[in-house]
Each structure stands twice: as C-alpha cells, then as structure tokens.
Amino acid sequence: MKKLVVLTGAGISAESGIPTFRDSGGLWEGFRVEDVASPEGWQRNPALVLDFYNQRRKKALEVKPNRGHEILAELERHFTVVVVTQNVDNLHERAGSTHVIHLHGSLFESRSTKDERLVYPIEGWELNPGDACEQGSQLRPNIVWFGEQVPLMEVAAMHAQEADLFLVVGTSLVVYPAAGLINYVRYDTPKYVIDPNLPEVANRKFLKMIEEKASTGMEKIRQELLDLQ
Ligand code: NAD
Numbered sequence: 752m753k754k755l756v757v758l759t760g761a762g763i764s765a766e767s768g769i770p771t772f773r774d775s776g777g778l779w780e781g782f783r784v785e786d787v788a789s790p791e792g793w794q795r796n797p798a799l800v801l802d803f804y805n806q807r808r809k810k811a812l813e814v815k816p817n818r819g820h821e822i823l824a825e826l827e828r829h830f831t832v833v834v835v836t837q838n839v840d841n842l843h844e845r846a847g848s849t850h851v852i853h854l855h856g857s858l859f860e861s862r863s864t865k866d867e868r869l870v871y872p873i874e875g876w877e878l879n880p881g882d883a884c885e886q887g888s889q890l891r892p893n894i895v896w897f898g899e900q901v902p903l904m905e906v907a908a909m910h911a912q913e914a915d916l917f918l919v920v921g922t923s924l925v926v927y928p929a930a931g932l933i934n935y936v937r938y939d940t941p942k943y944v945i946d947p948n949l950p951e952v953a954n955r956k957f958l959k960m961i962e963e964k965a966s967t968g969m970e971k972i973r974q975e976l977l978d979l980q
Pocket of ligand 1: 764949966
C-alpha cells in the first residue's frame with residue numbers, strides 16, 4: 752500500500768465545533784496564548800492554566816468527529832495512513848484513525864512537572880491543583896507549549912520523507928517546526944492543501960490547493976487520492 756501522510760491543524764476540528772486559534776484574532780478561546788500555553792504562563796498562574804485545559808477537555812468530550820476526520824480514517828482501507836496533527840483533541844482517534852502523532856501533545860494526558868517521562872492518561876475532564884505524580888509533584892497537561900521542544904518532530908519528519916502522497920488540512924502553517932514538515936516531503940510527491948483560507952506555501956510544484964472546508968475538501972479529493980493508490 753502507498754503511504755499517505757497528513758498534517759492537520761485546528762481547522763479540521765472547526766466543523767465539529769472546536770474554534771480554531773488564528774480565526775479568533777490570535778486568541779485561544781479569548782485567552783492570550785502567553786497566559787495559557789507557555790511555561791511562563793504556567794509559572795505565573797497554574798490554576799488558570801489547569802482550568803483552561805479542563806474547559807477545552809470538557810468541550811472536546813462533548814463534540815463529535817466530522818466528515819473530514821471520518822474520510823481520513825476510511826482512507827486506511829486503501830493506504831498506510833499516518834496522521835500528524837497539531838491538535839490536542841482526540842477526534843482523529845474517535846473517527847477511527849489508528850496511527851496519529853500528536854505533535855503538540857494531548858488534552859487527555861497529564862505529565863509530571865518534575866520528570867517529563869512520567870505521563871498519565873486523564874480520565875474524565877478535570878486536572879486540578881494538588882493532583883500529583885507518583886513522586887509527589889504537581890501534574891500539568893501533556894501539551895507542548897510555545898517555546899518548548901517538539902519531541903515527536905523527528906519521527907514526523909521521517910514519515911513525511913517516506914510519503915507517497917502528502918495532505919495538509921486546516922492549518923495556518925505559521926507554528927514551527929510543524930509548519931516545516933512539508934519541506935521534508937520528496938519534491939515529486941503529490942501534495943494537497945485543503946483550507947477555506949489558503950495559507951502561503953512556497954514551491955508549488957506538485958501542489959494542489961483546494962479552497963474548501965475540511966469536510967467538502969476531503970470529499971472532493973477522495974476519488975483523486977483513490978485513483979493514485
Ligand atoms: P490555526 O488556528 O493557526 O489555523 C487554523 C486554520 O484552519 C486556518 O488556516 C483556517 O483558515 C483553517 N480553517 C478554518 N475553518 C476550517 C475548516 N472548516 N476546514 C478546514 N480548515 C479550516 O491552527 P493551527 O495551524 O493548527 O495552529 C494552532 C495551534 O493551536 C496548534 O498548535 C494547536 O495545538 C492549537 N489548537 C488546537 C486546537 C484543537 O486541538 N482542536 C484548537 C485550537 C488551537
């Protein structure tokens with residue numbers, strides 16, 4: 752089977768009812784990213800940060816995957832699909848995708864503030880002040896914040912290099928290093944970008960831009976992808 756690698760961003764979850772980030776003026780649900788998605792914000796006010804992610808987690812549990820997520824999952828019948836997502840929700844998994852790399856971490860995991868190797872699943876939607884790891888340190892969301900290393904970038908880049916087909920769905924391509932993933936893809940690999948507000952992409956050879964929402968854009972290119980399998 753050919754390998755289809757897909758980079759997704761907040762836009763693929765928009766039709767499920769999770770707002771994107773750039774579309775709301777650079778704020779994340781009304782909060783400045785410096786306050787809720789940075790190590791400095793965590794130092795200043797951990798209770799605010801925990802509550803912010805509790806609300807995001809609660810919302811993520813209330814919504815459902817949309818056609819965009821579903822079509823990607825269905826494509827596993829025809830391709831070896833690797834989804835590299837910047838999203839912290841779990842809608843790809845709930846739609847049935849089996850190989851999902853969460854570049855920016857997951858809402859549904861916590862990790863120790865003392866030893867980052869100590870990662871735990873979060874049951875339900877709450878992580879609170881006082882919730883501690885086995886060594887007694889406060890737990891934080893296992894999210895990659897602005898200014899932090901992206902540990903899974905290397906493995907994502909390896910998949911991008913191996914891609915026979917590469918698809919970008921719903922990302923403004925402004926957050927690095929994730930936005931640079933397309934640069935690892937072989938030059939002659941067909942590449943598609945689906946976004947109602949197309950991002951700037953250099954080197955447009957073998958690149959097809961589809962100015963659509965994730966659901967309709969995925970419907971449109973599904974047959975074209977199947978013809979290339
Ligand atoms: P972004 O908010 O910067 O960009 C969203 C992109 O999605 C835009 O290009 C926009 O035009 C497009 N879009 C809007 N509606 C769409 C639709 N229906 N279908 C397809 N595309 C649509 O998002 P980003 O590039 O992913 O970067 C934001 C960062 O914020 C990420 O790192 C992510 O961790 C975080 N974030 C995550 C979520 C989530 O997990 N669902 C939501 C908001 C923000």
